[in-house]
Amino acid sequence: MSNHDKARAAALFAAREWGHEVFPLSINKTPIIRSPHEKGHTCQGMHQCGAPGHAVGDATSDPDTLRWLFEQAPKAVGYGIRCGARLVGLDLDRKEKVDGVATLNRLASRHGFEIPQTTTVCTPSGGFHLWLAVPGGTIVPNSVGKVGPGIDVRSSRGYLVGPGSTGRKGEYVLHPKTGYIEPQPIPEQLLRLMLPPAPRQQPNRRPAAMSEDSSTRALQGLINVVLRSTEGNRNDRLFWAAAKAWEHVRDGHVAASDVEAELVGAAVQVGLGAGEAMRTVASAGRGVAA
Template identity: 80%
Template sequence: MSNHDKALDAALNATEWGYEVFPLSINKTPIIRSPHDKGHRCQGMHQCGSPGHGVGDATSDPDLVRWLFDQAPKAVGYGIRCGARLVGLDLDRKENVDGVATLNRLAGRHGFDVPRTTTVCTPSGGFHLWLAVPGGTIVPNSVGKVGPGIDVRSSRGYVVGPGSIGRKGAYVLHPKLGFIDPEPIPEQLLKLMLPPPPKHRPQRHSSPMPGAGGRALDGLVRVVLNSSEGNRNDRLFWAAAKAWEHVRDGHVAASDVEGQLVEAAIRVGLGAAEAMRTVASAGRGVAA
């Protein structure tokens, strides 16, 4: 059996575990080229009908998985979408960095146990730990934020699935564990993954007016909460620009605008840093 067919079989196994997958090249990157010009906003083949959106093509439909692999005859691996129910903890072991040792130190320092969960052995001697996400929690992707040698794969991210081939070798399930239901992220480890809460700056007006301004902000928060992939950032910018007008008029506190709109943006999948930048950008030019 070819490496392509082995990867396809492994990807189909992952769909039986309930995960969404898509084909990868030997470089562990999406192999199907985008059908769009640079700068497009299409988020996946569910929007345009054509493959080539990386993790946006991920599916748990076996027939679609086979079709995707047919479009990628040189695929020798597959990615598993992370985010809504799965976070991948990538523990690198290369050069002078040891993510396994870092995680063990963090566990001792913060008082949590490293979960016994699905573990994929990587060709570099590292591991991918699969962890379950608490309902409604948006964990951002990060590189080294948790600690040296530890990367987090979450919303719009992916992990290389077991049964894949990379340039340095194969990705395989840990021989003593196999596939088991991913364990929840320990609470103390989750805190290290999440961004700090938005900083509340001093109010720009000492006595914001209650009533209509607060109701308007509630409506703008709903605009953000009702947004979807592809228009979340645009909706956030529009809502923030309107909200800053109420700040300027003295009807709403600046801290409420920043806190509530950023929180809403995180709930619909935007990263905290991106959301804070967008809200701040919309507020430029508002008088202090």
Template identity: 60%
Template sequence: MSNWQNALDNALEAAARGFAVFPLSRNKVPAIPSPHDKGHRCGGLQECGAFGHGVGDASTDPDTIRAGFDQAPHAAGYGIACGAGRVPLVGVDLDRKNGVDGCAHLNRLAAEHGFTIPRTVTVCTPSGGFHLWFTGPTGMHIPNSVGRLAPGIDVRGTRGYLVGPGSAGKSGAYTIHPGITEPTVYPIPEQLLQLLLPPPAPKFRQPVRRAVHGGSRVLDGLVRVVVTAPEGTRNDRLFWAAAKAWAHVRDGHLAAGDVEAALVTAATGAGLGEGEAKRTIASAQKGVHA
């Protein structure tokens, strides 16, 4: 059986269990190139009808999955979407290489914070590490992270994905742990979940001190636009608020340092990644000064 057929068969089996999937290459990246020009924003397959959005193509519909694989003849694996659907998956990726042991660090966190790691679905990775699968609360934003929790521990949450078992990577295969005889995805321990979540959104009750000419009230209002943005609109709201704020900086009503600090804090508190927030704010600044 070819890697392509094996990946498709395993992807369909995962979808039958409620996990949304999409094709991956041997490099563990999405196998279908984007149909859009660079910089184009699209919510995914359901929005534009074309494949090529990575995790945005993930589906549990067999016909959609087959159509995606038909457009990815070199696919050798499949990704499983995290943080979405009727089975909101949270992945904990434990690396064991280069002198770093993510398993040991997770055991240390469990001892320090008083939780037990259940014998949940565990996927063995080619490098000798493991992917632990957990279910998370429906509708909760869980940020993706690399090494933030501890060295060798990566987290796959909202808009993230895990390489599914049965996939073939450049370094080897991804397989279900042989010691797990009855694979069950257990809920993530509450103490571990709290460690993964971002800090609460800040309450901007005090005006920004360095702003002048009443600019603090303006910035407070723009910050509220960001922190109250519904999921799916946060990046657009941030861009709009940043463009307005940079216009006030240009007019001398706000200080540039205040604008960036306040909007980055608001955006990360609302669930956006810090890097993504900074890029959006910088993009809005370029548009104002163009």
């Protein structure tokens, strides 16, 4: 069986048996189907335009659609699993002088929580992916090193490389001692480390009334500003949009977790690094809070 066929079979199994939404990846662990749109587009996935090439926006659990996606990507040798409301991944790197496993163990000891026995995927570099679940309605932002050295968080608009995938350094496989386990809840202490700090409140200021629909439209408009940015002005547009969004947070109209998750996700989609985007959004928030 070729690596392409192996990845397709593993992806179909993950969708059918585990209920996850998946999409094809290249040997570099990146989305392999090119976007059908010009830069700055606002299309979120195949459900909007009917064409593949939206990375996580293509993820599906429908077997026929998944087979079709792999037909469009004959060089795909892996698949990504969509993260977000149901699944959050901890990517524990072990490379050079960084050991994400040791970092997580220290955090567990320091903050008094136990690392749950959950689905664990062994990566070719010697690290691990832990699959965890969050309480309903909680939006965990993607992050790189925020929780601790060697620990990356994959959540909204992010993905994990699924077991049965092949990368340049080797294969991703389920840990032999655990196999597949329904993703276990994140310990509360660990979840707090993943979430952004709550913004400072101004108790003497009474927020003007804003409906849920209007606040959603306001945030979506700011996300679109970032999605329409181009190389050379992406960071400036992100800072401007984030500053406006944090004003809505300060007034109580938008959740802080939504601002970071959605704006960082949009920035990554137009080519900014996740770390850079998170720093820009945080910087804009400090400016508003001041």
